[in-house]
Amino acid sequence: MNNRMRALALGLLGASAMAVPAFAVDLDITCRCVIGGVNSATAQWLEEKVIPAFEAANPDINVTLNQFGGEDAQLTQQLALDFSTGAGPDISAFDGFLIPAFAAGGQLKSLDELIGEEYANWEGWDHISDGIRSIMSYDGQTYGIGLGTDVRMIFLRKDLMEKAGLPADWQPASWADVLDAARKLKEAGVEAPLQLNAGVAMGEATTMQGYWMALLGTGEGVTDENGKFIVESQGILDVLNLYKTVYVDEGLGDQRAQLLADGRNRSFANFRDGKTAMLVEGDWFYRSVTAPGAEFAVEDRDNVMSWAKMPAQEPGAAIRDQDFVSISGGTGFVINPNTDTPMEAWKLLSFMMSQEQMTAFQEFQPGIRSRSDVAIPDNPFLTETSQTLLPLTTARPNDPNYNAVSQEIQRMTEAVVSGELSPEEAMAQYKAAVIGVVGEENTVSLL
């Protein structure tokens, strides 16, 4: 560039810098939330509480909420592409299990790198336990702030259980008990008694709410104690055979819901409409999906719905020799590494996660919050489940390859529930695929 060109460029830069008034900072925030749709409470909380209060306190910052109505996997796809090309919202909702893959791929910057001292001095960290903080962390670095955590269980429809002659306080002790109950429900005329998520369309819900919940009951995990991915084992076969029994051999679940593109909503509708009596899901299902006013609201929820602990395959056979299992994850918010205004974005993020705003969120959707100074609302369901299940729970591996392996798990289960492959064939395909993703040296066979 010659001098004249340089002067021109500088001049243009200067002019455009002057043209934008110094006080106008625009922040975008995205979540998979739509008022009146999915995660409506989150959208309402942001739109009605957080943004007005934040804008009042910071008149120089305008905040816009982008309501994303697609699937989880579609938002992941969008964020991966946005964050790698310098586009995207300043702040986004984010599922904790994706942090390692994004961080290792350079699509996220740690808060330390992005914000520095101000992040480290945030008052909130004193009220967030290390366990909760680790949900949004990888390799010793923190990448976002979590909203809270969750636990998983079997949701029950008491009215259908009664119809099938099952006790009001039904609690299975083994997979056999679950299957027996499903058979009784089927005999009593319940269309699709049991829902254990499978398939590609449900995305991470398949891995987390279906496969994991069964696999933990066999005493195994997706990785072994050295962090190697298990690609062949009796546990995997037992889980796949359980799927086969439920969806292929005995028709105890709605096979179509596992295969159709909108299967997850279909499975929610089945529960709402009394076609499914037992559904393995996270407490989000109670807090958000079936809550009054939601699309899949269960009428008279607190009398109709109850829950049971997910049993081990046989008593004592689960990981850590437990009789029952659960797995926890967590979601939160991250800052776009390419944001022009990281300090303002941090201001908003930490404001959202302040005690005042977190407490306000409880009014929209009560839950187990990340901050210890935000009380768990006086809700028997949340108190009981968190007290019972948090001591039993586990977490997914904090591994940058986990997301890719999880997709292979979804494919493996789909191959079985569609009846296209036998459990052995599906596991062989899974083995080949996972070796392709992580390399043979990071896998292990237990057969």
Place this chain on the structure above:
Amino acid sequence: MTTEPLSTPPKRKARNFALLSNRAGAAFMLPAGLLVSVFVIIPFFWVIFVSFTNRTLIGPTALNPQFVGLGNYLALFDPATFFQRGQFGFSLILTTQFVLASALIGQALLGLLLAWLIQTVPAWVKRITETFVIAAWILPEVVIGFAWFAFLDYDNGTFNMLLESIGLPPGDFLLQQPFWVIVVFNTWRGAAFSMMLFNSAFSSIPPSYFQAADVAGASSWQKFRDIGLPLIRGHIVTDLILITMWTFNTFTPFLLTNGGPSYRTELVSIYNYRVAFQDFQFGKGAAVGVIMMLINLAFALVYLRLGRKKVPKS
């Protein structure tokens, strides 16, 4: 323009900027050339380069991709997994069947039939038929994708309502027969092009040929076989090559089935999208892209060769 400027020294020529000179031509080409190189040529070589690495969008190999040589290609053509569901070979075979069934048999034959039939019908019937067929072709893909999805839905779909209203059992087509659904869909969608092409081809045949045949007492089938078909042979070749290429690359069935259930409608274009943008494996996805480019190149070469060669008339 005289020949004068040619004899002047080059220096002077440069000052007198002539609108028809090579230099001016080059200047006019420059903006377009820059755009083409930025958006076509560089990405072309970039994709070839990426296909030799294990680059991913997220995860450890996003920041530090390694050169894997022909690794991605060898993995795609690994004989142990080639024909498995969800693998490259499976979608390649599926695509071949899809092209045969929906493009060659479906679109070309239906288009030919429609074009022949509307030659003799009253003008208003011809216009209405053309309007409907072309509407299927020009409507935006997202709209028709959604419309077909709603049409075929098991629980509330229009098609099952129609079946039930005449006493037939409802069908779960998107789940049970996904391949045939996308074949019918693509035939419906693309028959318009063949119809228009053959329509104009038939119209170019002098009416006197058919009048003479009528006098000789030829049936409609004889006229079609002995007059219509031989005279539009060149058009048929053009049509087949073009729709083969388009159908090979089409992505629209994704809107109906997402490539599923269980990969049963995962055409190569959808396979490519899945590998690159759902699994985020850019290296492998680029390798699939390169193979697709080569296949398209082969189609294009055949097309260009046939286009240059004068098709012999029988």
